[in-house]
Amino acid sequence: MSFKRAQDDYDSSFEGDGFVPKRARGGGGSGGGRAYRDPILQPHYSAPRNNGLPSRAALNDLSCVTIGQTLRYHQSSLTAYDRHKMLVNQYLLYHPQSTAFLARDSSQDRRDMDVVRENHQFLWDAKEEPSTWEKALAKKYYNKLFKEYCICDLDRYKENK
Template sequence: MENLVKIHGAGGYDSDFSDDDGEGDSSEKARERKREAEILQKPFEKGRHSKVAHRTLHLCEVDREEARNRRAHLISMNAFERHRKFVGDYILYYGGQMADFRRSTTKDKTDLDVLRENHRFLWREEDEDDMTWEKEIAKKYYDKLFKEYCIADLSRYKENKFGFRWRTEKEVVSGKGQFQCGNKLCGAEEGLKSWEVNFAYVEQGEKRNALVKLRLCPECSFKLNYHH
Protein backbone atom coordinates (compact mmCIF):
# COMPACT_ATOMS: atom_id res chain seq x y z
CA MET A 1 0.00 0.00 0.00
CA GLU A 2 2.81 2.33 0.84
CA ASN A 3 4.48 1.49 -2.40
CA LEU A 4 1.27 2.22 -4.25
CA VAL A 5 0.83 5.54 -2.50
CA LYS A 6 4.43 6.42 -3.06
CA ILE A 7 4.16 5.81 -6.78
CA HIS A 8 0.90 7.67 -7.15
CA GLY A 9 1.88 10.40 -4.79
CA ALA A 10 5.05 11.08 -6.64
CA GLY A 11 3.09 11.69 -9.79
CA GLY A 12 3.78 8.34 -11.32
CA TYR A 13 0.74 8.50 -13.63
CA ASP A 14 1.79 8.91 -17.24
CA SER A 15 -0.18 9.03 -20.49
CA ASP A 16 0.88 7.88 -23.91
CA PHE A 17 -1.40 10.51 -25.47
CA SER A 18 0.17 13.52 -23.83
CA ASP A 19 0.92 16.44 -26.12
CA ASP A 20 4.49 16.83 -24.95
CA ASP A 21 5.70 13.30 -25.46
CA GLY A 22 3.57 12.17 -28.46
CA GLU A 23 3.55 15.31 -30.62
CA GLY A 24 6.70 14.39 -32.47
CA ASP A 25 5.60 10.84 -33.18
CA SER A 26 2.14 11.75 -34.50
CA SER A 27 3.44 14.49 -36.83
CA GLU A 28 6.09 12.14 -38.17
CA LYS A 29 3.50 9.45 -38.85
CA ALA A 30 1.24 11.97 -40.57
CA ARG A 31 4.05 13.03 -42.88
CA GLU A 32 4.81 9.41 -43.69
CA ARG A 33 1.15 8.67 -44.47
CA LYS A 34 0.99 11.75 -46.72
CA ARG A 35 4.17 10.74 -48.51
CA GLU A 36 2.86 7.22 -49.06
CA ALA A 37 -0.43 8.57 -50.39
CA GLU A 38 1.42 10.79 -52.87
CA ILE A 39 3.52 7.85 -54.03
CA LEU A 40 0.50 5.55 -54.45
CA GLN A 41 -1.67 8.18 -56.18
CA LYS A 42 -1.81 7.73 -59.95
CA PRO A 43 -1.44 10.70 -62.30
CA PHE A 44 -4.99 10.48 -63.70
CA GLU A 45 -6.61 10.16 -60.27
CA LYS A 46 -8.20 13.20 -58.69
CA GLY A 47 -7.75 14.20 -55.10
CA ARG A 48 -10.07 12.92 -52.41
CA HIS A 49 -11.50 16.34 -51.74
CA SER A 50 -12.59 18.37 -54.81
CA LYS A 51 -11.51 21.98 -54.84
CA VAL A 52 -13.81 24.87 -55.72
CA ALA A 53 -13.00 26.33 -59.16
CA HIS A 54 -11.69 29.85 -59.32
CA ARG A 55 -14.05 32.55 -60.52
CA THR A 56 -11.93 33.37 -63.59
CA LEU A 57 -12.06 29.72 -64.69
CA HIS A 58 -15.83 29.78 -64.42
CA LEU A 59 -16.05 32.98 -66.47
CA CYS A 60 -13.79 31.50 -69.16
CA GLU A 61 -15.97 28.41 -69.43
CA VAL A 62 -19.12 30.54 -69.71
CA ASP A 63 -17.55 32.69 -72.46
CA ARG A 64 -16.41 29.59 -74.34
CA GLU A 65 -19.88 28.07 -74.20
CA GLU A 66 -21.49 31.31 -75.34
CA ALA A 67 -19.05 31.61 -78.26
CA ARG A 68 -19.81 28.01 -79.25
CA ASN A 69 -23.56 28.71 -79.27
CA ARG A 70 -23.07 31.94 -81.26
CA ARG A 71 -20.94 30.14 -83.85
CA ALA A 72 -23.56 27.40 -84.25
CA HIS A 73 -26.24 30.07 -84.70
CA LEU A 74 -24.24 31.89 -87.40
CA ILE A 75 -23.50 28.68 -89.28
CA SER A 76 -27.22 27.91 -89.44
CA MET A 77 -27.83 31.21 -91.32
CA ASN A 78 -27.30 31.84 -95.01
CA ALA A 79 -24.99 34.58 -96.28
CA PHE A 80 -27.70 37.24 -96.59
CA GLU A 81 -29.06 36.60 -93.08
CA ARG A 82 -25.55 36.84 -91.60
CA HIS A 83 -24.94 40.09 -93.46
CA ARG A 84 -28.22 41.54 -92.21
CA LYS A 85 -27.44 40.48 -88.64
CA PHE A 86 -23.97 42.05 -88.69
CA VAL A 87 -25.35 45.30 -90.10
CA GLY A 88 -28.09 45.34 -87.47
CA ASP A 89 -25.55 44.74 -84.68
CA TYR A 90 -23.33 47.52 -86.02
CA ILE A 91 -26.22 49.99 -86.05
CA LEU A 92 -27.30 48.85 -82.57
CA TYR A 93 -23.89 49.44 -80.99
CA TYR A 94 -22.50 52.34 -83.04
CA GLY A 95 -25.65 54.05 -84.30
CA GLY A 96 -26.59 55.01 -87.84
CA GLN A 97 -29.24 54.18 -90.43
CA MET A 98 -29.81 51.35 -92.86
CA ALA A 99 -29.59 53.86 -95.71
CA ASP A 100 -25.90 54.32 -94.91
CA PHE A 101 -25.26 50.68 -95.77
CA ARG A 102 -27.14 50.51 -99.06
CA ARG A 103 -24.89 49.41 -101.87
CA SER A 104 -24.33 51.86 -104.68
CA THR A 105 -25.81 50.64 -107.96
CA THR A 106 -24.14 53.24 -110.17
CA LYS A 107 -21.41 50.81 -111.27
CA ASP A 108 -23.63 47.77 -111.69
CA LYS A 109 -23.51 46.07 -115.09
CA THR A 110 -25.86 43.63 -116.72
CA ASP A 111 -24.82 40.93 -119.19
CA LEU A 112 -25.97 43.23 -121.99
CA ASP A 113 -23.68 46.02 -120.76
CA VAL A 114 -20.73 43.62 -120.65
CA LEU A 115 -21.60 42.38 -124.14
CA ARG A 116 -21.73 45.89 -125.57
CA GLU A 117 -18.37 46.82 -124.07
CA ASN A 118 -16.56 43.74 -125.37
CA HIS A 119 -18.38 43.03 -128.64
CA ARG A 120 -16.41 42.62 -131.86
CA PHE A 121 -17.88 42.82 -135.34
CA LEU A 122 -15.16 40.41 -136.48
CA TRP A 123 -12.99 38.47 -134.06
CA ARG A 124 -9.36 38.01 -135.01
CA GLU A 125 -6.75 35.74 -133.46
CA GLU A 126 -5.10 38.60 -131.60
CA ASP A 127 -8.47 39.56 -130.13
CA GLU A 128 -8.58 36.23 -128.33
CA ASP A 129 -5.36 36.87 -126.41
CA ASP A 130 -5.72 37.45 -122.67
CA MET A 131 -9.33 36.35 -122.62
CA THR A 132 -11.35 37.51 -119.62
CA TRP A 133 -14.80 36.35 -118.59
CA GLU A 134 -16.26 39.49 -120.20
CA LYS A 135 -14.55 38.69 -123.52
CA GLU A 136 -15.66 35.08 -123.29
CA ILE A 137 -19.29 36.20 -123.02
CA ALA A 138 -18.90 38.42 -126.09
CA LYS A 139 -17.12 35.67 -128.04
CA LYS A 140 -19.81 33.14 -127.14
CA TYR A 141 -22.49 35.52 -128.43
CA TYR A 142 -20.47 36.17 -131.60
CA ASP A 143 -20.24 32.44 -132.35
CA LYS A 144 -24.04 32.18 -132.34
CA LEU A 145 -24.48 34.82 -135.05
CA PHE A 146 -24.92 34.04 -138.77
CA LYS A 147 -22.34 35.89 -140.84
CA GLU A 148 -23.54 35.57 -144.43
CA TYR A 149 -25.79 38.61 -144.77
CA CYS A 150 -25.95 41.73 -142.63
CA ILE A 151 -28.77 43.78 -141.18
CA ALA A 152 -28.29 47.49 -141.94
CA ASP A 153 -29.31 50.69 -140.18
CA LEU A 154 -29.81 53.31 -142.91
CA SER A 155 -31.47 55.99 -140.76
CA ARG A 156 -28.48 58.37 -141.18
CA TYR A 157 -27.80 57.71 -144.86
CA LYS A 158 -27.69 61.45 -145.69
CA GLU A 159 -24.65 61.76 -143.38
CA ASN A 160 -23.05 58.80 -145.14
CA LYS A 161 -23.13 56.87 -141.88
CA PHE A 162 -24.37 53.28 -141.73
CA GLY A 163 -24.57 50.61 -139.14
CA PHE A 164 -24.22 46.89 -139.83
CA ARG A 165 -24.61 43.81 -137.70
CA TRP A 166 -24.86 40.06 -138.22
CA ARG A 167 -28.15 38.22 -138.21
CA THR A 168 -29.52 36.24 -135.30
CA GLU A 169 -31.08 32.80 -135.55
CA LYS A 170 -34.60 34.20 -135.34
CA GLU A 171 -33.94 36.52 -138.31
CA VAL A 172 -32.45 33.69 -140.37
CA VAL A 173 -35.55 31.55 -139.78
CA SER A 174 -37.89 34.40 -140.76
CA GLY A 175 -35.79 35.25 -143.84
CA LYS A 176 -34.97 38.78 -142.70
CA GLY A 177 -31.90 40.09 -144.53
CA GLN A 178 -32.06 37.50 -147.32
CA PHE A 179 -35.65 37.09 -148.52
CA GLN A 180 -36.74 40.37 -146.95
CA CYS A 181 -35.03 43.73 -147.19
CA GLY A 182 -31.92 43.93 -145.01
CA ASN A 183 -32.83 47.39 -143.71
CA LYS A 184 -33.99 46.84 -140.15
CA LEU A 185 -36.93 49.25 -140.68
CA CYS A 186 -38.06 47.77 -144.00
CA GLY A 187 -39.86 44.53 -144.70
CA ALA A 188 -40.08 44.63 -148.52
CA GLU A 189 -39.69 41.33 -150.34
CA GLU A 190 -39.86 42.44 -153.99
CA GLY A 191 -36.98 43.65 -156.17
CA LEU A 192 -34.25 42.74 -153.73
CA LYS A 193 -30.70 43.29 -154.89
CA SER A 194 -27.43 42.05 -153.42
CA TRP A 195 -24.70 44.53 -152.50
CA GLU A 196 -21.15 44.05 -151.29
CA VAL A 197 -20.03 46.94 -149.13
CA ASN A 198 -16.67 47.88 -147.66
CA PHE A 199 -17.63 48.53 -144.05
CA ALA A 200 -15.16 50.89 -142.36
CA TYR A 201 -15.68 51.20 -138.63
CA VAL A 202 -13.86 52.05 -135.40
CA GLU A 203 -13.79 49.39 -132.71
CA GLN A 204 -11.93 49.51 -129.38
CA GLY A 205 -10.12 52.63 -130.58
CA GLU A 206 -8.88 50.92 -133.75
CA LYS A 207 -9.94 51.48 -137.38
CA ARG A 208 -11.01 48.32 -139.20
CA ASN A 209 -12.51 47.29 -142.52
CA ALA A 210 -14.70 44.38 -143.53
CA LEU A 211 -16.51 43.36 -146.72
CA VAL A 212 -20.16 42.59 -145.96
CA LYS A 213 -23.11 41.51 -148.12
CA LEU A 214 -26.57 43.07 -148.08
CA ARG A 215 -29.95 42.34 -149.67
CA LEU A 216 -31.89 45.57 -150.13
CA CYS A 217 -35.04 46.73 -151.88
CA PRO A 218 -34.77 49.51 -154.54
CA GLU A 219 -35.63 52.29 -152.11
CA CYS A 220 -33.11 51.13 -149.51
CA SER A 221 -30.53 50.55 -152.27
CA PHE A 222 -30.91 54.22 -153.20
CA LYS A 223 -30.23 55.20 -149.57
CA LEU A 224 -27.15 52.97 -149.48
CA ASN A 225 -25.74 54.68 -152.61
CA TYR A 226 -27.01 58.17 -151.81
CA HIS A 227 -23.52 59.75 -152.04
CA HIS A 228 -22.41 57.75 -155.11
Protein backbone atom coordinates (compact mmCIF):
# COMPACT_ATOMS: atom_id res chain seq x y z
CA MET A 1 0.00 0.00 0.00
CA SER A 2 2.81 2.34 0.69
CA PHE A 3 3.94 1.85 -2.88
CA LYS A 4 0.52 2.84 -4.21
CA ARG A 5 0.45 5.91 -2.03
CA ALA A 6 3.94 6.94 -3.24
CA GLN A 7 2.74 6.73 -6.83
CA ASP A 8 -0.15 9.04 -6.08
CA ASP A 9 2.21 11.57 -4.54
CA TYR A 10 4.21 11.88 -7.74
CA ASP A 11 1.26 12.87 -9.92
CA SER A 12 1.66 16.11 -11.80
CA SER A 13 -0.57 18.88 -10.67
CA PHE A 14 -0.74 20.15 -14.29
CA GLU A 15 -2.30 17.01 -15.73
CA GLY A 16 -5.94 16.78 -16.55
CA ASP A 17 -8.48 19.49 -17.00
CA GLY A 18 -8.01 21.13 -13.66
CA PHE A 19 -7.25 24.50 -15.28
CA VAL A 20 -9.85 25.84 -17.66
CA PRO A 21 -9.39 29.43 -18.84
CA LYS A 22 -12.12 31.92 -18.10
CA ARG A 23 -12.88 32.37 -21.80
CA ALA A 24 -13.47 28.62 -22.30
CA ARG A 25 -15.86 28.50 -19.34
CA GLY A 26 -18.12 30.91 -21.15
CA GLY A 27 -17.43 33.94 -19.04
CA GLY A 28 -16.06 37.17 -20.44
CA GLY A 29 -14.75 37.99 -23.88
CA SER A 30 -16.66 38.51 -27.08
CA GLY A 31 -16.01 35.00 -28.37
CA GLY A 32 -19.42 33.70 -27.43
CA GLY A 33 -19.53 29.92 -27.53
CA ARG A 34 -16.27 29.37 -29.38
CA ALA A 35 -13.87 26.84 -27.97
CA TYR A 36 -10.69 28.13 -26.42
CA ARG A 37 -7.54 27.63 -28.50
CA ASP A 38 -4.19 27.95 -26.86
CA PRO A 39 -2.03 30.11 -29.20
CA ILE A 40 1.11 28.18 -28.26
CA LEU A 41 -0.35 24.95 -29.57
CA GLN A 42 -1.43 26.45 -32.90
CA PRO A 43 0.71 25.78 -36.01
CA HIS A 44 2.66 28.70 -37.48
CA TYR A 45 0.76 28.47 -40.76
CA SER A 46 -2.95 28.98 -41.26
CA ALA A 47 -5.29 26.19 -40.30
CA PRO A 48 -6.15 23.74 -43.06
CA ARG A 49 -9.47 24.49 -44.72
CA ASN A 50 -9.73 22.01 -47.58
CA ASN A 51 -10.36 18.56 -46.13
CA GLY A 52 -7.32 18.64 -43.91
CA LEU A 53 -4.99 20.02 -46.59
CA PRO A 54 -3.04 23.22 -45.94
CA SER A 55 -3.95 26.27 -47.97
CA ARG A 56 -2.05 27.19 -51.11
CA ALA A 57 -0.69 30.33 -49.45
CA ALA A 58 0.67 28.28 -46.55
CA LEU A 59 2.42 25.88 -48.92
CA ASN A 60 3.80 28.78 -50.95
CA ASP A 61 5.16 30.45 -47.81
CA LEU A 62 6.74 27.20 -46.65
CA SER A 63 8.22 26.63 -50.11
CA CYS A 64 9.67 30.15 -50.20
CA VAL A 65 11.26 29.63 -46.80
CA THR A 66 12.91 26.35 -47.79
CA ILE A 67 14.08 27.72 -51.15
CA GLY A 68 15.51 30.78 -49.39
CA GLN A 69 17.37 28.59 -46.91
CA THR A 70 18.78 26.48 -49.74
CA LEU A 71 19.91 29.53 -51.72
CA ARG A 72 21.54 31.11 -48.68
CA TYR A 73 23.40 27.87 -47.99
CA HIS A 74 24.68 27.63 -51.58
CA GLN A 75 25.53 31.34 -51.82
CA SER A 76 27.56 31.21 -48.63
CA SER A 77 29.84 28.61 -50.21
CA LEU A 78 30.50 30.72 -53.35
CA THR A 79 33.32 33.16 -53.84
CA ALA A 80 32.46 36.83 -54.25
CA TYR A 81 33.04 36.70 -58.01
CA ASP A 82 30.89 33.56 -58.49
CA ARG A 83 28.13 35.06 -56.33
CA HIS A 84 28.28 38.25 -58.44
CA LYS A 85 28.03 36.25 -61.68
CA MET A 86 25.08 34.27 -60.35
CA LEU A 87 23.21 37.40 -59.23
CA VAL A 88 23.85 39.22 -62.52
CA ASN A 89 22.70 36.20 -64.53
CA GLN A 90 19.53 35.95 -62.45
CA TYR A 91 18.88 39.68 -62.92
CA LEU A 92 19.31 39.40 -66.67
CA LEU A 93 17.07 36.34 -66.73
CA TYR A 94 14.20 38.01 -64.88
CA HIS A 95 14.64 41.56 -66.30
CA PRO A 96 15.65 41.10 -69.96
CA GLN A 97 14.84 44.66 -71.11
CA SER A 98 16.84 46.35 -68.35
CA THR A 99 20.13 46.27 -70.26
CA ALA A 100 18.95 48.22 -73.30
CA PHE A 101 20.63 51.40 -72.05
CA LEU A 102 23.98 49.57 -71.77
CA ALA A 103 24.25 48.95 -75.52
CA ARG A 104 26.91 51.08 -77.17
CA ASP A 105 26.18 53.39 -80.08
CA SER A 106 27.56 51.72 -83.19
CA SER A 107 26.41 54.36 -85.68
CA GLN A 108 29.87 56.02 -85.77
CA ASP A 109 31.84 52.78 -86.11
CA ARG A 110 34.20 52.37 -89.05
CA ARG A 111 35.94 49.29 -90.34
CA ASP A 112 39.64 49.28 -91.19
CA MET A 113 38.84 49.22 -94.89
CA ASP A 114 36.73 52.37 -94.51
CA VAL A 115 39.70 54.14 -92.87
CA VAL A 116 42.05 52.97 -95.65
CA ARG A 117 39.66 54.25 -98.35
CA GLU A 118 39.33 57.65 -96.66
CA ASN A 119 43.11 58.12 -96.25
CA HIS A 120 44.32 56.45 -99.42
CA GLN A 121 47.04 58.12 -101.47
CA PHE A 122 48.17 56.84 -104.81
CA LEU A 123 51.82 57.67 -104.12
CA TRP A 124 53.35 57.88 -100.67
CA ASP A 125 56.67 59.49 -99.79
CA ALA A 126 58.93 56.87 -98.24
CA LYS A 127 60.52 59.40 -95.88
CA GLU A 128 57.30 60.98 -94.66
CA GLU A 129 55.93 59.73 -91.33
CA PRO A 130 52.11 59.61 -91.08
CA SER A 131 50.66 62.05 -88.56
CA THR A 132 47.56 60.08 -87.49
CA TRP A 133 46.79 56.44 -86.93
CA GLU A 134 44.41 56.49 -89.91
CA LYS A 135 47.17 57.63 -92.26
CA ALA A 136 49.58 55.12 -90.71
CA LEU A 137 47.09 52.33 -91.40
CA ALA A 138 46.60 53.48 -95.01
CA LYS A 139 50.38 53.66 -95.56
CA LYS A 140 50.89 50.20 -94.05
CA TYR A 141 48.25 48.85 -96.44
CA TYR A 142 50.00 50.64 -99.33
CA ASN A 143 53.34 49.08 -98.38
CA LYS A 144 51.85 45.58 -98.44
CA LEU A 145 50.44 45.93 -101.94
CA PHE A 146 52.09 44.03 -104.74
CA LYS A 147 53.35 46.85 -106.99
CA GLU A 148 54.80 45.25 -110.12
CA TYR A 149 52.07 46.24 -112.52
CA CYS A 150 49.47 48.91 -112.27
CA ILE A 151 46.66 49.90 -114.57
CA CYS A 152 45.36 53.26 -113.54
CA ASP A 153 43.72 56.42 -114.71
CA LEU A 154 46.20 59.26 -114.31
CA ASP A 155 43.74 62.08 -114.95
CA ARG A 156 43.79 63.13 -111.29
CA TYR A 157 47.36 62.28 -110.27
CA LYS A 158 48.13 65.92 -109.47
CA GLU A 159 45.37 65.85 -106.83
CA ASN A 160 46.99 62.69 -105.37
CA LYS A 161 43.86 60.62 -105.90
